[in-house]
Amino acid sequence: MNDHQEKPMESRTSATAVDIRNLSFNYGSTQALKNIGLNLKRNEVTAFIGPSGCGKSTLLRCINRMNDEIAGTRITQGEILIDDINIYDRSVDVVKLRRQVGMVFQKSNPFPSSIYDNVAYGLRMRGERDSAVLDQSVQESLESAALWDEVKDRLQESALGLSGGQQQRLCIARTIAVKPTIVLMDEPCSALDPIATAKVEDLIWKLKHDYTFIIVTHNMHQAARVSDKTAFFYMGELVEFSDTSRMFSNPSVKKTEEYITGRFG
């Protein structure tokens, strides 16, 4: 069970981290994603933007197969390759996949246990019992998530005693504690004040050398500040995908421009 020490499953040679090819996805009989094609580079931050209900969360959850948990969902077409492996192939172990592709949820969801236990959870699930290793991992992760100074004296207290912003950073710490290679973040700052938001953005910048981030956001400024690439979705379709600087200065599709400038959505 001690496979957290193993090398990540990819060789880190190819520059592509996630390759989404012609993906269509259904909730029961309603189609939520139509022919999505996206190629995300390693160590880049990609922002997903688009009006509510356009399928950003759905696509995000496809990448670590969290949609498997929802009854009646299925990929109707296309595939997602991570390091050239089709993650929907039958030979893929979804538990191992999720160890590579972590996720921070839209609604912060710390466990009602201590701060320490929250961060140590992932490693413990991999069979880590050595308290020195756990201590170090907890400290590193909390430091990365810019939370260490605020909680270092109360690690054994309940995580539910933290403020909303602290809870969200705790969830980020918990996710990076298990050292995934790709981190999916679904509106991580939607409940945070500007200061906490800035902290989360800082930490994305700091960590992007080690991780590939995909972040869903409704905040255009945040997308502009934090991402290298931006993908704009509308009604389940990918409208535009390009460098963030280009998209925000000179979008090639009219719809994108309208959305970015706030004329709809």
Next chain:
Amino acid sequence: MIDPDILIRKGMPKGYFKDIFVRISLGSVTYLILLIAVMLFAKIVIDGAPAIFSSKFPFVDMEFLTAKNETLHVFDDAEGTRHKLPASKYNEYLKAHPGDTIYNEKTFSYSGGGIAGPIAGTALLTLGAIMLALFFGVSAAIYLAEYAKQSPFIHMVRLAILNLAGIPSIVFGLFGFSVFVLAVPVITNMPSDRSLLVVPLLINDFCLSFQGWNSSLMAGCATLACMILPVIITASEESLRAVPQGFRDASLAMGATRWQTIRKCVLPYSLPGILTSSLLAITRVAGETAPIMFTAAVAAKDDFPWEGLKNPLDILSSQVQALPYHIYTLAARIPNSEYTQRAQYGSVLVFLILVAVLSFGSMILRAKLRAKLKW
């Protein structure tokens, strides 16, 4: 400007008498129910208290709780004093006073001594039934809540379980009798004559014999467990579902397996609900007479179930006394008189105290766990 006549009343407020009437009738119904409950408790406490409480320290008649029950002998001696002695003391008395004549002797079965046997039997039955029911019930609930897909078939399964809860306990008694007492397979080298089917196992003389467990502790536990399974399953499934989906998502997204997720993120947080429901189930199990009547209970038993066993596991095959069955025996199977009252209401009061303690305990436990596991 508002017309003042809109708000100012003339005479009585509208619907005044009707309102008073409704209020009084609903109130009197409520207080009537309260009165019935108070009378019930008062009767039990007044008649039962002399059996278990005493005026001397420690104010509890330990003998009633710890002594086995015996036949009560009531008689007058030559001086006209009335003696009420359980069988053992009665024999001592006869030995100590040889040649004395006694008058007006009457005997009352089960009415002397204490009720330790029924208390022990009920404790064993309850413990066994709850353990069985929790194991099977929580397993089924986990399957239904966490693994099963929402198909029409699973829906039917759930419905069937719910229906099981409405079956009268006497039916469970008959079911337990025909299945656990008479039909379940046992491994033995001496199959009984009435065995339904004997399958040789080809190891020495051993064979699988469908002959049942006879009337025994384990048949009683199994029957009682069947009876409360639906309650446990339904309550456990509900408490599992009450755990926010976010916990599961977070755990799975960190690369935990499904079973790890259930064990670490779902079960611990649904424990308060499961425990509360099982504590309430305990009171139900402890109180039922019908399911154990044919499967486990005996009216009289000279020794405790664990006495005189060759092998500790044999306790499972021994018959037991039980509080509710004891109450039934005292009330319905022997002639009632002032002398049988002590045992009868004493047993009822003990049982009532037990139930009260358990319900109170479950309330406290729930509050404690809830406070600890708030989200």
